Amino acid sequence: MRGTRSELPLHPIDQMPIIKADCLRYAIAFRGLLSPDTIFNLVNIVPNFLIASSVVVHSYAAVLFEKILFMTIPDQPSLTPLVTKAKISTPDLLIQRCLEALSRPTSCENVYLMRALLRICCCLEERCLPCMNDLVIVLATRLTQIIKNPSKPQFNHFLFECLCLCVRLTCSTDPAFITQFENTLFMIFQEILQQDITEFFPYVFQLLAVMLEQYPLGPNARELFAQKRKVAGLEPLPQYQQLSNQPMLNPAYAALLPRLLVPALWETQGAVMSLARLMQAYLLHNVEAVVSTNKVEAILGVYQRLLNSKTNDVYAFSIITAFLLAFPRANLQPFLKQIFICIFQRLQSAKTEKFMRCLTTFLAQFVLIFGANELVQIVDGVQNRIFSRVLEKVLIPHAELAISSPVAHSNAGDGQQGANGASGTYSSLSSTCFSRLAREDYLTVAAGLSILVTQADALCAPMANGMTTSYHADAFVPFVQSILAGLLAGPARCGAIAADAAALSATVENANSASSPPIFTDERFTDVAGESASFVLIFGRCKLPTLSPGVFDPRIYFAKCLENLAQRFPGTISQELQTGLSNEAKATLEAYCAQGMVRLE
Incomplete structure (x- = not known):
């Protein structure tokens, strides 16, 4: 690599393009073996080659820079960039060089340049705002041109990704800026819809959602x-x-x-x-x-x-x-x-595994919005005591997967390739468990089901009390066991290490929530493929506050929910759990109680 590093800056940009292209390609292939210092040197060197007249050279430069920004510090509980926005010394110059390269006739629809521009803006966050006006003008102008003759689906995809990111970044500082985006984009959207350019419809609708x-x-x-x-x-x-x-x-x-x-x-x-x-x-x-x-x-x-x-x-x-x-x-x-x-x-007509997981997630969210007793009352209002069937056929069989294996997740972490390789506590985890979506679903679904099993009187009130409302109580212990299995499986079914990482990340993120700028964790570290078949914009995803704030570790939260229930019915709940749970589930619950300093008596 020493020869590559010395060869890149040795000659004027447009001399010896073949050697420069080979050096850049070498760095792309072996970036995971490079030391952090070498990576940081490349961060300062590579942008110079974005203005090379050779399409091959500036394309390889774009790919390398994008891949470098994709790299993470190994063995961290959450995705932590190796190259932070503070490491970029001249953000405005970097963006201008990307735009200059895109202005060349031979690269006006260069997928690699647009993809690099997307990753650069995501990395820089608020540091790219001084260039935002020029950036949006270029993107809108290019969109006006490509709708006349769409030819490169991947380029179009990354263009809309960039527009979504620009809207979110700019309006995070002042929402009033949305009017400027509307003035710039609404006429283009109107033309797309009126001329029935259907291949752009999915992108327009997602971008409209982000703007709204x-x-x-x-x-x-x-x-x-x-x-x-x-x-x-x-x-x-x-x-x-x-x-x-x-x-x-x-x-x-x-x-x-x-x-x-x-x-x-x-x-x-x-x-x-x-x-x-x-x-x-x-x-x-x-x-x-x-x-x-x-x-x-x-x-x-x-x-x-x-x-x-x-x-x-x-x-x-x-x-x-x-x-x-x-x-x-x-x-x-x-x-x-x-x-x-x-x-x-x-x-009754079609029960697929995906549907059952989605339904379980929905029921957990319903509980978080309205409460456990409200859910039981509404469901039983459809047909007397039908909630027993919901417990038997939906919640108990599918709670484990709904908690640990969400239907919707990102591939954040696919670029979990740090400098010099990685080995350690978190290095063996799958990419999906680093996804914010997977972690949020793990936390939200577990919190909603924890409330349901411990606060729905018809489910958790002991039959021994002779309470006529506790007609679903025979499902209490199996439901607890299913929730414990989901918590034990962890986010993306990666176990206790993934659960520990998610809890630590949630705690740190909450501590910084009031002061931090937008955090594009999933988006920055998702390898955006730009596949036109799916049309899904990574930067167009819905972002909502959590329905379970204050819950940072759902394992401890579940133990505390059971503790509150046990205090309502002293001696009864703990006895039911002791006699009804499997040995593995009892050991898991005891570990969570010890972790949360909880006693079930």
Whole structure:
């Protein structure tokens, strides 16, 4: 590598392009064997080659720089970049060189350059804001050009990823900047939709969702999340404290909504995922438009159609969860029974493993929103004591997988290649367990099911007390055992080490939540493939506050929930667990109780 390092800066940029290309390719192939000092030297050297006239040289330079930013410090509980934004000495010059390379006729749709630009902006975060105006103008201009003759799907994908990132980065400093993005992009979106350029529809809908989400959450969702943090003893999130500075919603969103619910549009390739994502944004950030345009029933109709599809049922649950968050409980009352009737009809017709995990996750979220007794009451209201069947056929068999193996996750950590290799406590973990989505689902589903099994009177009140409401009590111990199995499996089924890493990461992240800029953990370390077949924008994912703030280690939380239950029924609960749990489950529970300094008596 010493020869490579000396060869790169030795000659003017455009001399000896073959040697320079070989050196860059060598560094790409063996970057995992390089020392951190060598990597940092390359960070300063490689950007010079982005302005090389040779397409091969500046393409290899883009690939190498992107791969370097993808590298992590080995053996950390969370994904920690080897090259931080502070290590980039001239961020504005770096971005300008990328834009200059993209302006060359031979590289105006260079996938490697656009992908590198995406990773650079993600790494720099707020340090790229001084260049944001130039960056957005270039991206919007290029989008205007490519819609006339789309030819490179991967380039198009990365272009929309960059636009999503620009919106989120800029508006995180001041949400009022969203109006500038709307002024720049709405005309382009209108042209795409009017000319029926269907290959761009999924990207437009996801980017619209991201733009809509720069406005405040609706009043009910905002109050719910604020109350959750208050009960947990946490400070309010800064973005929800000063709403006076928030921009007024652009009426164009409300005007567009009726067209988005035309059934034919949902038949377009890739449209279901992106339209469901946009419906989620409408419900959470512009529910007034849903009500004023009388589209509540139409959205519920979409939910019902998606629920009956084995391919798209996961999107039905994302829409209906947003629906539950968007409206006050009293407004939801007329719809709740029908929501569950649709679920039970699907259960009778087609039970796939994915559907059962999604349903278990949804029930856990329902408990976190409304409470355990409310769930039992509504389900039993559909048919007397049918909640027993839900426990027997859904929750007990599928709680373990729902907790430990989420349906939705990112591939964050695929680039878990640190300098000089890695070996240690966390180095053996799979990439998926580093995913924020996997960790959040592990925590949220476990917290919701913990509340359900310990606070639903019909489930956890001992039969020995003669309580006529405890008609599901025979499922209590099996349900506890299933939850313990999920907690033991850990995030992405990577065991106790992954669970320890997730708990440590959540604790540190909470301590920094009030002061930190946007954290693109999953996004930065996800190897964005740009596959047009899926159309999913990594930077277009929904970001919501957690429904279980204050829960940093679900294993300890579950033990404390059981402790509170045992205090309600002294001697009874601990005896049931002692006689009903398997030896492995008892050992697991004892370990969690010891870890949380909990006594079950």
